[in-house]
Amino acid sequence: MHADSDADSxxxxxxxxxxxxxxxxxxxxxxxxxxxxxxxxxxxxxxxPEIPVVSIRDLGILREVAIADDGALEIVITPTYSGCPAMAxxxxxxxxxxxxxxxxxxxxxxxxxxxxxxxxxxxxxRDKLRAxxxxxxxxxxxxxxxxxxxxxxxxxRAPGDTGATNATGARVATGAAGATxxxxxxxxxxxxxxxCPHCGxxxxxxxxxxxxxxxxxxxxxxxxxxxxxxxxPY
Amino acid sequence: MTATLSPTPxxxxxxxxxxxxxxxxxxxxxADNALILGQRNAEWCGHGPVLEEDIALANISLDLIGQAxxxxxxxxxxxxxxxxxxxxxxxxxxxxxxxxxxxxxxLELPHSGPLAGTASSDRDYAVTIVRNFLYSAxxxxxxxxxxxxxxxxxxxxxxxxxKEARYHLHHGADWLVRLGDGTELSHERTQRALxxxxxxxxxxxxxxxxEQEAAAQGIAVPTAELRPAWQATVxxxxxxxxxxxPAATGFVSTGKxxxxxxxxxxxxxxxxxxxxxHPGAHW
Numbered sequence: 001m002h003a004d005s006d007a008d009s010x011x012x013x014x015x016x017x018x019x020x021x022x023x024x025x026x027x028x029x030x031x032x033x034x035x036x037x038x039x040x041x042x043x044x045x046x047x048x049p050e051i052p053v054v055s056i057r058d059l060g061i062l063r064e065v066a067i068a069d070d071g072a073l074e075i076v077i078t079p080t081y082s083g084c085p086a087m088a089x090x091x092x093x094x095x096x097x098x099x100x101x102x103x104x105x106x107x108x109x110x111x112x113x114x115x116x117x118x119x120x121x122x123x124x125x126r127d128k129l130r131a132x133x134x135x136x137x138x139x140x141x142x143x144x145x146x147x148x149x150x151x152x153x154x155x156x157r158a159p160g161d162t163g164a165t166n167a168t169g170a171r172v173a174t175g176a177a178g179a180t181x182x183x184x185x186x187x188x189x190x191x192x193x194x195x196c197p198h199c200g201x202x203x204x205x206x207x208x209x210x211x212x213x214x215x216x217x218x219x220x221x222x223x224x225x226x227x228x229x230x231x232x233p234y
Numbered sequence: 235m236t237a238t239l240s241p242t243p244x245x246x247x248x249x250x251x252x253x254x255x256x257x258x259x260x261x262x263x264x265a266d267n268a269l270i271l272g273q274r275n276a277e278w279c280g281h282g283p284v285l286e287e288d289i290a291l292a293n294i295s296l297d298l299i300g301q302a303x304x305x306x307x308x309x310x311x312x313x314x315x316x317x318x319x320x321x322x323x324x325x326x327x328x329x330x331x332x333x334x335x336x337x338x339x340x341l342e343l344p345h346s347g348p349l350a351g352t353a354s355s356d357r358d359y360a361v362t363i364v365r366n367f368l369y370s371a372x373x374x375x376x377x378x379x380x381x382x383x384x385x386x387x388x389x390x391x392x393x394x395x396x397k398e399a400r401y402h403l404h405h406g407a408d409w410l411v412r413l414g415d416g417t418e419l420s421h422e423r424t425q426r427a428l429x430x431x432x433x434x435x436x437x438x439x440x441x442x443x444x445e446q447e448a449a450a451q452g453i454a455v456p457t458a459e460l461r462p463a464w465q466a467t468v469x470x471x472x473x474x475x476x477x478x479x480p481a482a483t484g485f486v487s488t489g490k491x492x493x494x495x496x497x498x499x500x501x502x503x504x505x506x507x508x509x510x511x512h513p514g515a516h517w
Contacts, residue, residue, distance in 0.1 A: 082394050083300020112304065113390035115397065208286035209405050210293040218286065234397050 032067045035103060039065045039073050042101045046093050049086045050213050053132040056090055060120025063111065073098065073106040078116045080234070081214045118215075118234045129231060130197045135204075135219065137233040138193065194230050196221035206230075247316060256447035258312035259336070260454045261388055262326070263444070263490055265305030266337035269327060271369060272298030273505050275362065277345065283359050290405055294366065297398040301391065302327070308387040328509035332492075332499050339487035340365060340434035342498045347426055360413055360420065360427040367406030368435055371467045373399040375460040384452035407471045414475025425477050432482040440486050 043065065044057045056062045056077070064076035075094055079087050091108050098106045118137040121129075126136035194204045201223035209232075211218040216229040247255050276295040282288025306323035314320035343365070345357035377399050380392035413424040439458045448454035472479050487495070509515075 079300075079394075081297055081300060082304055082391075082398060083296035083298070085296065111390075112394055113386070115390070115393040117397075208290060209401060209408070210286070210290035212289075214293045214296055232401070 036065050036067055036073065038101065039075070039098060039103050039106075042097050042103065043075070043094060046090075046097050049089045049093070051129070051132070051134065054121075054125045054128045056094075058122050058125030058128060060116060060118075060122070060125075061090065062094075068107065071105065073103060075106060075108045076111055077108060078111050080116050083214060116234070118231060121231075133197050133228055134216065135194050135197045135228060135230040137231040140233045194219055196224060196226065197228055198226045199224040247313075250316060252443055252447050253451075254316060256444050257385060257451060257453045258309055258316060259444045260448040261305055261309045261312060261385070263336040264388075265302050265309055265326065266335050267341055267369075268298045268305060269302035270335065270337040270501065271341040271365075272296075272302060273501060274341065274343075274345065275366070277357070278362065281357070287359075291362070294402050294405065297395075297402070301395050301398070304391045304394070305388075308385075308391060311387065324509065328506045332494055332502055334492060335494065335498065335502070336490050336492060338434070338437050339489035339495050340431060340437065341369065342489065342495060342501055343431070343434070344497050347423070347430060358423060358427065360423040361431065363406055363409045363413060364424065364427040364431050366402060367410050367471070368431060368468065370399050370402035370406050371471075372435070372438055372457070372460065372464045374403050374467075375463045376455065376457065379455040379460060383454070388453065403467075407467075410471055410477075411475045414472070414477040421476065424475070428472070428477055429480045432480055433485040434487050436482065436485060437487040437490060442490065444490075 040057075043062055044055050046056050046062075048054050048056055048059055048061070051059075059080070061077050061080065062075070063078050064074075066074045066076070068074040075098075077087075077090065077094070087110070091110075094108060095106065117140055119140050121136065129136045193202060194206075195202050196204050196219075199221060201221055203222040204219050205222060206217060207220050207227065208218040210216075211229050215231060215234065217232050218227060219230045220227045247258075272295045275291050275298065278288060278291040279295070280288065282291055303323050306321075306326045309326065310320045310322060343361075345359075345361050347358045347361055374396065377392045377396035381389055381396065383389040383392060410424065413420040415421070416424075439461050441456055441458055445454055445456060449456050469479060489495070489498075
């Protein structure tokens with residue numbers, strides 16, 4: 001449990017997400033603006049350590065680049081999950097990229113509020129995830145996810161259930177008995193409409209809510225039979 | 235545990251009035267809750283009943299320990315405002331004694347069932363699932379309420395943690411149904427786990443001076459107010475799992491006062507021994 005020494009680990013509700021307060025810290029001169037813009041470009045190329053196909057900017061981890069009063073670049077980042085183990089590495093990668101680009105002194109500030117959401121993943125980032133074999137998340141704002149529970153279907157409900165059986169022997173609910181989605185071989189109900197990133201089929205089923213990293217769930221496509229990661233709405 | 239024991243005053247701050255320390259003590263409780271359950275669940279790492287569950291429990295622990303780190307950082311800031319001396323998250327986790335931890339007793343209990351003779355008895359996944367379900371069903375409500383805390387640092391942590399708690403609740407509810415409405419054996423073990431653990435939830439809802447003062451200051455929320463919503467989630471899921479909700483009145487554990495079960499010191503010994511054997515070590 002070693003906090004990164006560069007990263008202030010609590011929220012600063014003032015300096016995040018409010019462009020006009022940020023402006024106080026930005027020197028108006030064009031040189032500073034250009035330096036900040038160059039830093040954005042440099043940082044756009046810093047990959048996420050766990051999903052290197054997307055950048056920290058694509059994921060919405062990189063929130064702001066400003067010039068602080070002391071002339072240092074101030075990089076504002078936000079953690080994805082509370083326990084994301086990659087934050088220290090991300091901070092190191094940022095520092096290395098800025099040093100290599102010779103952008104002068106810098107500091108990194110970590111903010112918590114507003115809380116990171118997968119809705120901040122850029123359209124480009126979503127495309128990159130899909131091309132990499134990870135289904136991009138449903139939009140939290142659209143569906144209020146993830147408030148509905150994914151549930152195994154209780155056995156006692158089976159007799160009254162009008163669900164059909166598919167080729168693999170899994171029961172497929174048809175909307176009766178309060179079912180909210182397809183019932184897969186695992187008996188779990190999908191609450192998100194997840195499209196297979198490999199073949200594009202919407203006929204998918206959750207295998208486990210927790211995948212290879214905290215931010216992903218494990219799914220399987222019933223059309224092409226390939227398992228894949230699903231970036232959970234957060 | 236007898237009535238003659240009294241809670242240990244927290245060091246350095248025992249001479250300060252409760253009005254000044256309540257916010258700090260409250261944040262510290264939340265941090266201790268997250269850390270201790272995170273440590274317990276991490277015991278499944280490499281021992282999960284199936285690979286997916288091994289990974290799920292490790293992920294849940296990661297979330298909980300992440301929450302604990304954020305909360306300890308906030309507690310450290312609040313403590314520094316009181317004493318001029320900040321404690322680091324590691325100081326809180328590794329260098330406090332049993333009586334200084336203020337987590338709910340429920341969270342320190344071993345994964346073994348009520349019939350186990352010792353803390354090192356076999357783990358029962360039903361106990362793990364029931365506890366995670368009961369805890370996260372409450373934390374979904376509590377984090378939602380705390381997102382409006384007057385303490386901006388705590389509110390920010392709550393806003394993040396609620397998203398994680400929802401996933402933990404999905405997981406716990408899912409498996410509660412699967413085990414409760416599973417085989418005869420899984421049903422029996424899950425019912426036994428529920429009978430064993432439910433009484434420990436009383437502690438979460440019993441008001442005490444720290445919570446009352448923190449709530450009066452707008453920092454905390456009286457947990458008792460969240461009980462109906464929690465109860466509704468529990469009753470619905472327990473019914474779906476074909477389990478019976480036991481009567482659970484009378485018993486109130488006292489972990490949040492610093493008076494723990496016999497299992498706590500074993501947990502701490504395992505968690506703290508390395509840090510204490512090699513003070514200041516980094517890797």
